[in-house]
Amino acid sequence: MAQRAAKRTAKVLLLAGTCLAAAPASAQDGTVEERLDRLEALVMQLVDRMDAQQGQMDSQQAETLAATQQALAETRALQTRQAELAAQIDEPKKQEDKGFRVGNTTISYAGYVKFDAISQRTSGGQVAGGSIVRDFLIPGAIPVGGQASAWDTDFNARQSRLIFKTATDVGAEHTLNSQIELDFMVTPNGDERISNSYQPRLRQAFITYDNWLFGQAWSTFQNVGALPDSLDFIGTTPGTVFVRQPMIRYTKDGLMLAAEQPETTVTTPTGARVLGGDDTVPDFVARYNWSGDWGSVTAAGIFRTLRITDNDFGTGNDSAFGYGLSLSGKIAVSERDDFRFMGTVGDGLGRYIGLNIVNDAALDASGNLDPIFTYSGFAAFRHIWSDQFRSTLAGSYFKADNPVALTTGGVTDESWNVFANLIYSPVRPVDIGIEYMYAKRILENGLSGNLQKVQVSAKYSF
CATH class of the missing domain: 1.20.5 (Single alpha-helices involved in coiled-coils or other helix-helix interfaces)
Known part of the structure; x- marks a missing residue:
């Protein structure tokens, strides 16, 4: 106006x-x-x-x-x-950040391609070509009592992994997801002569509906988040709970309750291993997770029923109880450093520790099961030097209280290892590193053997 x-x-x-x-x-x-x-x-x-x-x-x-x-x-x-x-994108149960949609289901993928160049030497005997002991550390298979080997070198890409996930829209009140995971480790028919071909194997396969999980996954007794940053497949194997198996699991906030596949491994009077396959009661696991800006800590307990029948040894039926407790975690030491640890103790835990270093129980003269007590643990410190360089220094230990009169002196009494690495990431999805490892195995009769390994790896995660 x-x-x-x-x-x-x-x-x-x-x-x-x-x-x-x-x-x-x-x-x-x-x-x-x-x-x-x-x-x-x-x-x-x-x-x-x-x-x-x-x-x-x-x-x-x-x-x-x-x-x-x-x-x-x-x-x-x-x-x-x-x-x-x-x-x-921020809600993983509803939407994956990469993939495609079919109907009301989102299908996504992840994984990595990894190349390993490994050169190792064993003091107690030669490891045969093609053995999985030449791919990653298996404490219970370190040779003892023989002649020292030369340095053996192998290249492989067997750890490469594929993960497929689905998330189906079933309404705002429920979530329905699934996961299938494959790699090429510990599978037959590969050769280093012409094709280096290896069969894929099933690692994980499960569905989740709201708070429930059904299928094969990491044991609830194991804390995967505490594992160290290593080039070796596991790293601190002697002191690590390491099992994947079928289960039914319920999760609510930090609480996890599970009934998992039972399997009893028994040491015979000759020191051999027998898997009876006669278990009737699942392994029960309870676990609780705490987390915050300081890191995370997990406490887990397991209760087992070990069982054999007359057709296993011809000595009648028997059962025994097994149990275990494990405390593990990842603690932020500073903005760039973290400390990871695990401590586990129990009776009849054999197959859960260190890739089944010892068995769950021994068989006495009357054909009864005698659970084997074990304790183990590891510690790992990771330091991030810069945005591109990081290192981990770690060590682990395992000890078994074998009833030697029932197992002979040819079974593992203790095992330990240490390793150090340097990993370079030129861009975020790529890791190129070098790692040195020393591991030792000692039998109940005093024989021992060590393994030295130098590993160079290149890994691209997608």
């Missing part, structure tokens, strides 16, 4: 100024009245022209304002959509 009043004032002043300017010339150009009529007509034309221009300017401003409002609305809608997508 103020702008319009100012323009009207300008018109009046223009008319008055024009009249004043025309006064001296009135005598030459006719009467004053004629002169004023012509001037008034001229001023009115100018006023009409200014009004037309004002209307045009108002129309342009209105169009500009409307376009601006529309663009703002579109921007706000885009921001809302981006926020919705970000929320979906």
Whole structure:
């Protein structure tokens, strides 16, 4: 309104100024009245022209304002959509961050490609070519009592892994997911002569519905999050709980309860291993997880029923109880450093520790089961030197209280190992590293053997 009043004032002043300017010339150009009529007509034309221009300017401003409002609305809608997508990505049970959709199911994938170059030497005997002992550390298989081997070198890509996941939309009140995981470790039919072909194997296969898990997964008794950053397949194997098996598991906040596949491993009076396969009661596991900015800690307990029948040894049926406790975690020491640990103790835990270093129980002269007591643990310190370099220094230990009178002296009494590595990541998904490991195995009869290993690896995670 103020702008319009100012323009009207300008018109009046223009008319008055024009009249004043025309006064001296009135005598030459006719009467004053004629002169004023012509001037008034001229001023009115100018006023009409200014009004037309004002209307045009108002129309342009209105169009500009409307376009601006529309663009703002579109921007706000885009921001809302981006926020919705970000929320979906942040919720792993509802939306995977990569994959494709089939119907109401999102299918995603992950995994890595890993190349390992391993050169190792054993003091107690030669490890045969093609043996899995040349792929990663298996404490219970370190040779003892023989002649030292030369350094044996092998290249492989067997640890490469594929993970497929699904998330199905079954409404806001429920979540339904699944996972299948494959790699090529510990499988037959490969050769180093021509093709280096290896069969894929099933690592994990499970479904989850709300708080329930059904299928094959890491044992609830194992804390995968505490494992050290190593180039070896496990790293601190002698002191690590390490089992994957079928189970039914319930999870609520930090609490986990599971019934898992039972399997009793028995040491015979000759020191051999027998798997009876006659178990009737699952292994029961209870676990609780604590976490915060400081890191995470897990406490787990397991209760087992070990069992054999007459057809295993011809000595009748028998059963015994096994149990175990494990405490593990990952603690933030500083912004760049962390400390990882695990301590486990129990009776009849054999197959759960260090890739079954010793068995769950021994068989006495009467054909009864005698559970074997074990304790084990590891500690690992990781330091991040920069955005591209990191290192881990770790060590682990295992000890068994074997009933030697029932097992002979040829079974493992203790095992330990240490390793150190340096890993370089030129870009985020790629790790290139070198690692040195020393491991030792000692039998109940005093014989021992060690393993030294240098490993170079390149890994691309996707």
